Amino acid sequence: MIHRPPTALPPDLLADDDVQRALAAHDFGAVFRMARERAGISYSKIAAECDIKPERVGQLARGSGRITSFEKIVQIADALRVPGHVVGLAPRPWEAEVAPAPSPTGPSLHRRTVLQVATAGGLAAALPALHHPAPAPARITSAYVDRLHERTARLRRLDDILGGGDTLRVYLGEMQRTKTLLRDGSFSDTSRRRMTALLAEQTQQAGWAAFDSGHSREATALYQESRTYAREAQAGDLYSNSLAFLAYESLSKDRRAAVAFAEQSCAFITDRTPSTVRALLHERLAWACAVDQQPIGTDRALQAAHQALDEAPAGEPQPHWAAWVDHQELDIMAGRCWTELKRPLRSVPILTRALSAFPDEHARDKALYLSWLAEAYLTAGEVEQAATTTSRALELSTGVASVRPRQRIDVVLGHLRPYANVPEVRAALALAGP
Template sequence: MTELAAHPLTHVRQENGWSMADLARLVRRAAGREQLRSGVDRNRVWRWETGRATPSPGSQHLLARILDVPPGQVDTLGWPHWLPAHVEPHPFTLPGSRAAVQEVVVARMDRRAFLVLGGGALAGMARDWAVTEPGRLTGALDGRAVDPELVTWLENRTAELRTLAATSEPLVANLVDAHLSTAIRLLDQARYSEAVGLRLCSTVATLAQCAGWQRFDQSRHGGAQRYWQAALHASHLAGDRELGAGVLADLAYQATWLGQPRHAVDILGWARSRTASPAARSLLDVRRARALAQQGDAVACEKALSSAERELDRARPETTPGWVGWMSAADLASDAGRCWLDLGRPGRASSSIEAGLRLLDPGRARTRAVFLSYRAESAFAVGDVEAARVFALDATGVAAGTGAARCVRQAATVADRVGLGRWMQGAGSP
């Protein structure tokens, strides 16, 4: 792993290939565009990076403009926490895993709304997870002993919360966070046997995975990454390779969603190497197909989809981990349709997505909103503008009901693309 820059601004500057003088020049130019004057020079940047000075509010505003950070983020998080600085993943050692898990308690507020782990770092983390065996877990020596009945209670509530987390209710998110904090404090401060410790780690991993999805749905991508990193480490401490593969699948899905398919393919390859569940393999293959389609690799994409179909046919409830219990023919069909759409085959995409929508569980509203958006895009791509607008309108309504910001944004983008706003103004809603 590369050595971390001493200051977030140093890291941001190095990521962009700027010298201190380059950054100072960018700040002065940004000021000029706003008809302001700035005296920032190389020495001033050096003082910021060494902690000898803090940029004025005006200079921070200019830096935020340069780095495309919303002004509200600057005021809310403060210097230097609003800077979009990537960090290195925690190593898969006992101290490293404990640090990754503890981080989600210490950082109560998402310190960054953007990605904190670069794609290459994510792929490296997946590789380290796959090749590193868990160490022996022991409890803190000076804490109070954990009552096994409390652990059982937490496990039962966690299973219930995982089911409830399929909705976007804010209160569910609060409950997940509260139970996660409790489980992490027990893991970090209490005394327990190795068996109880492993159960606590599994509980932490499941709750952190749920918390990551809740943040992902609200487009809080940096927070989602941090919780999923904690979930990966906790599942590693628990020796639960199946759950770890599921967390990597989530990180890969996020990478594809954000337009980083190459890294997603690498992550999914490592995840698949350590899971034996057919349902899990099917999901990993589907997500790999999605990433390959974004890269335009039709041959590899079709192979991945064929493998996903074979694995799903082999799936049985008794061999399916809880985190992937929702995987179904509906997901395979609609995601395959998204692949064909990305590969420029909208006719094939339309029939596949349509089949997925027919098969989809009515209770999965967020998934339905996403699939309806896909269906609108495929109809528009084949020239059926009226159908595209109907599907986009349906997607917009379903997405609004979920409260999931990413679904709302996706539906709104598709609606704008198919001219839904102009159509509604001219013809009225259907």
């Protein structure tokens, strides 16, 4: 593979008001035109860096068409080394000018430490062994694909402590790199199929980060793209997971369609489906049923999820993208489901028990789960406890690069406002701000 030197827009060009306006409007045609006219960067070099056909670059420069794909906008911004805030995207953590922080060591990191290091040097420098691997070999072997799978597993763990606003660029970058390898590399049939399955997995992770950072339409497109790759790779578990993701994403728009997606994902379960994957698919079906106010379907799916874990063969290998599903996760999901179904006598005990052992380092998720506990307390008429729990969720959600905790907390705050004369409610509303 030939490695080209990076194309970066010169600082004086980036400072140009016309260029700034064009970037903010995602008018890359104008940017390409000005890059050639004012900085001497040829259309062919731009095309090579941005993975666009040269004739397409010329058409864009002449004002014909626009770049509208979020994924492509991110790719172009990265290829031209344009700061994310300039193109209206969340700023990269490493674009902030702060003193470098020491690199952490050890297998586990607290969220605060990761954020400090990420701010100074970028997410790739924030965790051990997350730097880009060495250039790909001339022929992609299964052993090399194994190394990329391991890398993807390490990067996925960023989602435990960081929000989608922090991780989206990382996951999109990994996905784009795999696409490039599939396009340019030499493979055996087996290694190509495994590489395509890896791309399906990475695309799902990018879709999740897009969803978490508030880019719903882009998340749906990525999940659909992942389903195509999973089908091509004959990766049944990943195909089912893409349907489960689509179910999760569809709930705010079409509950019945979401339930249908979730039911379809479970229909692909076989005797060879790993236990954590079965549990994951069933718990997402339970959630879709709960939001659609189907208590019988919810209970049945929750029982199937627990049964999948209870009957797991000893030593059964689990894919890393589902290995996080355990009985604590299922208890939290059960509590969320019963909260949606207005069953606080069921939801409060199970959420209280599960969240008492849930680490604060997973701040986004804990804030989200506390919002359901607060809502369950409110349904039970425990206003003070609901307000106190909401305040705790607000504290945890501060600084998390995810839109979901505050969206959920705002729902609970709306229910609390009629009780503004209660001291605990006043404290929660004051903490939330205007």
